[in-house]
Amino acid sequence: MKIEIRQIKPEGSEFNFSKSADELEISAEGVKFPSPIEVDVTAILTGDEIICQGEAYTEVEIECSRCLEIFDLLVKAHLQFVVQMLDTTKELTSDNEDFEVIPKTQTSLDISQRVREGILLALPLKPLCSEDCKGLCPMCGINLNESECDCLPDKTDERWDALKKLFDNQ
Numbered sequence: 001m002k003i004e005i006r007q008i009k010p011e012g013s014e015f016n017f018s019k020s021a022d023e024l025e026i027s028a029e030g031v032k033f034p035s036p037i038e039v040d041v042t043a044i045l046t047g048d049e050i051i052c053q054g055e056a057y058t059e060v061e062i063e064c065s066r067c068l069e070i071f072d073l074l075v076k077a078h079l080q081f082v083v084q085m086l087d088t089t090k091e092l093t094s095d096n097e098d099f100e101v102i103p104k105t106q107t108s109l110d111i112s113q114r115v116r117e118g119i120l121l122a123l124p125l126k127p128l129c130s131e132d133c134k135g136l137c138p139m140c141g142i143n144l145n146e147s148e149c150d151c152l153p154d155k156t157d158e159r160w161d162a163l164k165k166l167f168d169n170q
């Protein structure tokens with residue numbers, strides 16, 4: 001995913017990319033990437049600086065942390081960074097990841113790494129198929145979104161609430 005610097009117009013140019021997770025070397029445990037990673041970035045050239053802003057998104061198949069069902073989730077990462085072009089031929093590094101410095105002789109910006117990190121960071125730590133997913137019964141393991149069981153007959157019992165809370169927090 002390379003932005004050709006000479007193609008950037010001062011008033012801003014849009015760049016679109018689409019690549020598979022494999023091509024971008026994106027992988028995460030328990031997550032499938034059946035669709036390409038789409039990227040829309042606008043780059044603006046002002047003097048010696050390039051201001052880039054946009055987003056990367058894709059739909060993943062991910063496991064619900066409560067009921068363990070696989071569901072589709074739209075994952076979106078915001079991209080925003082500034083690149084400063086300097087009169088130098090030295091290898092340049094910047095501590096600030098939102099501020100990149102490159103030699104003026106460089107002809108393109110590879111944003112693959114930013115897209116990879118953005119998508120991985122946008123993956124939820126505790127994915128939920130729905131906000132009110134009932135999860136699995138802690139006793140018999142049945143999916144409580146699909147059916148009911150008799151393990152704990154009085155579900156309004158306070159002790160059950162406490163147990164459920166404990167289970168949810170795991």
Ligand SMILES: [Zn+2]
Nearest residue numbers: 064067129133
């Ligand atoms: Zn669920």
Ligand SMILES: [Zn+2]
Nearest residue numbers: 137140149151
């Ligand atoms: Zn049960």
